[in-house]
Amino acid sequence: MDQTESGKKQxxxxxxxVSPNSKLLANCIRAFVGGGLICVIGQLIKNFFLAQxxxxxxxxxxxxxVLIGGSILLTGxxxxxxxxxxxxxxxAVPITGFANAIAAPAIEHKxxxxxxxxxxxxxxxxxPVILYGTLASILVGLIYYFVR
Numbered sequence: 001m002d003q004t005e006s007g008k009k010q011x012x013x014x015x016x017x018v019s020p021n022s023k024l025l026a027n028c029i030r031a032f033v034g035g036g037l038i039c040v041i042g043q044l045i046k047n048f049f050l051a052q053x054x055x056x057x058x059x060x061x062x063x064x065x066v067l068i069g070g071s072i073l074l075t076g077x078x079x080x081x082x083x084x085x086x087x088x089x090x091x092a093v094p095i096t097g098f099a100n101a102i103a104a105p106a107i108e109h110k111x112x113x114x115x116x117x118x119x120x121x122x123x124x125x126x127x128p129v130i131l132y133g134t135l136a137s138i139l140v141g142l143i144y145y146f147v148r
Contacts, residue, residue, distance in 0.1 A: 027088050034087020038096055042067055064095060071099035076107060101125040 049059035084091035109121035
């Protein structure tokens with residue numbers, strides 16, 4: 001075994017020694033329960049709007065608006081980060097997680113101004129998701145069009 005392989009092996013052993021053990025099952029359960037609770041809250045909000053005779057489509061839109069607004073408020077107060085520490089990946093439920101991914105960089109870079117700070121940095125995290133999601137949907141649409 002040469003010097004490079006020996007160094008790599010020593011480094012890997014050191015990483016194993018100092019890295020904390022992941023509690024995979026506990027993390028999965030917390031994410032499932034936490035994400036499920038966010039979804040239950042969303043359903044309760046929708047049920048509230050339906051009870052107000054808002055109609056199905058309007059209730060869906062109002063629910064999304066409340067979830068996005070609530071997520072942005074929680075992000076602004078720094079509570080969304082604390083929530084995500086407890087429920088882990090469950091906080092990445094699409095609507096609330098996406099709103100947090102846009103609001104957090106915007107808030108963090110607001111001192112740089114509205115154009116170079118908020119405007120330029122707002123989509124740092126969410127931008128690739130939007131880009132590749134759009135490209136993937138175009139690709140799938142083209143495949144569907146030509147295969148059909």
